[in-house]
Amino acid sequence: MKSIQPALIMMLLAAGTSHALAHEMATDNNSGTIGFQGAIVETSCTTDLKQNQLITSCLRDGNNQVTTSSVSASDHLPPAIGSSEISWLDSTHQRGILIQNYN
Known part of the structure; x- marks a missing residue:
């Protein structure tokens, strides 16, 4: 049982860290502008x-x-x-x- 506790603690720390990193990356990539000029005037084949x-x-x-x-x-x-x-x-x-x- 004692050998499982350190592994469990490491897994919980890793899960918390990855969640925080994922949230930070998601908020950094939510900005930007996509511009489009012109018009689609005919359908594709x-x-x-x-x-x-x-x-x-x-x-x-x-x-x-x-x-x-x-x-x-x-x-x-x-x-x-x-x-x-x-x-x-x-x-x-x-x-x-x-x-x-x-x-």
Whole structure:
């Protein structure tokens, strides 16, 4: 029992110290300003996967631009709209992340 008491006291002190540090860090990071200029005037493109084909639909200036490309293609967006790439998560190319960058 005597060997448990010092360990218990150390755990309680550590818990109290970490709580105080967490509170101090939280109050220091609660300030700041985020500025935004401009407007989002068009929606992002929608992308659907069907049988190893990416079907991307982009509404621009009231016109729907549809692009169909193979998953293995280097780009999946119309060039005037932006670029895209797939980062594969496995060597069999069964799971990946589609990254779209808009102009």
